[in-house]
Amino acid sequence: MSISDLYDNEFRKRNKDHFAAIVRVAMSDGVISEEEKEFLDRLADRLNISEHDYKRIMKDYESHPINPPVSYDHRLERLFDLARMVAVDKIHEEEEKKILRKFCVALGFHAVNVKYITDKALELVSRGHGLDEFIDGIKNMNQ
Template sequence: MSISDLYSNGKHKQEVGHFASIVKIAKTDTIITEGEQKLLNRTAERLNISEEEYKLILKNPEKYPVNAPVSYDERIERLYRLTKMVFADDEVSKEEVKLMQKIAVALHFPTDNVEKVCDEAIHLVLNDNDLEDFTSSIKEVNAV
């Protein structure tokens, strides 16, 4: 096995874990709405999740751990996608926000600042900020 195979397998594991986190948020209220389904389909395609993996993850997302990327920008991008899923059904529940905060900690956002980071993430997505603006704002809020 070449080093590029190892990298791609590790990267794919990160993507599977990230997709599972998004599924967990979608399933928080036990119903996957049409908006959530569309976002799941787009995300699965973007993350190269096979149809078989998709079905397995949808059935049991808890089985897949969060594998945080090393890159800070990639972790912020994951937070962005998670926040988009929170809004996919046009409602934000306390359960979704709590789960989002847990996942943000797993993405290595500091526990003492995760609430502030997630609040800002929700505010930014609510105001339709793109990934670039989202990233710069999260970096400001999370500056140590």
């Protein structure tokens, strides 16, 4: 096995685990709404999840490990990626916020602050801010 194959395999595994974690969040209320299903379908496509893996993950999402980011900056990077995906999908505004709030809680943000973090994340993404500006904007949103 070449080094590039090793990285490709590890990248695909990380994408599958990341997708499974997002499915787990979507299932946290026991139901995947139509909007969430459509988002998951598009996300699977973007993460290059095969149809076989997609079906397996949807059926048994709990068998995949959850590897939440440990550092605050890594959580903000994931939030940035998720906020961009949610915003690009043009989901109805309230449904968009609901989905992103679930992701925020799963990333380890305190539930009391999730509404404010979600609103700020979507605002920063809609303004076209890059990662560094996004992180700075979230870190300094109360100032």
